[in-house]
Amino acid sequence: MDSPVMIASDVQLDDRTVMRVAEIFSALSDPSRIRIIASLRDAERHVGALAEMAGLSESAVSHHLRNLRQLRIVKARRDGRQIFYSLDDEHIADLFQRSLEHVLHG
């Protein structure tokens, strides 16, 4: 006998699932983080480059990157004094890309 299993088509969602979905979408809901993620689709970039690209202080970018890191949406790699960030979750990158396409031609 199989035990009952959570499938994505279940209408009612348990609290933990709801919170995790909310975390993901919250991470993608801020304009600055959207610019950061869009920039990282292309290639890894260091904090200073992201700050300049997004028009933010390096501190602000660092806070955003911590947010994204904790959700494993991005990962960090140190090279000398610089820390390079890149996308670390292709499902979320795909989600992001789809939302973008929906907005641009959709």
Place this chain on the structure above:
Amino acid sequence: MDSPVMIASDVQLDDRTVMRVAEIFSALSDPSRIRIIASLRDAERHVGALAEMAGLSESAVSHHLRNLRQLRIVKARRDGRQIFYSLDDEHIADLFQRSLEHVLHG
């Protein structure tokens, strides 16, 4: 000659695009709205049913539905004194479903 055109793989995004992506993800980033949307995947439901399902006042649900309506994520249909809501954007419904699957078995 083709004029230059915005394609989704462009790394840099213009402000308006960024804001529209942020609006979509913001709409999907609240636990109460997530429960509402999850419930509507299945079938249309009226405000009172959504309120009971989500454990919210009808007023709170109404505020959330206005938010979702303005983004054309849901649409409304009156039947007598009740107003039935249903999903109105299959791309966003798809986005939602994918995020859910990512969380549940991802």
Place this chain on the structure above:
DNA sequence: TGAATAGCTGAACATATATTCATAGATAGG
């Protein structure tokens, strides 16, 4: 018409969150 029900709306309030500022840690180069 009048009462009852369903839902909407605006203001008020409480909480969450993005950014700044000051400071600290880590690394490279002199």
Place this chain on the structure above:
DNA sequence: CCTATCTATGAATATATGTTCAGCTATTCA
């Protein structure tokens, strides 16, 4: 070492946002 550079961190602040509350509109039914 000492300094400069790059990034991280915590506190403070300003703004955004979810919920409640009171009151309103619309619809049904007697």
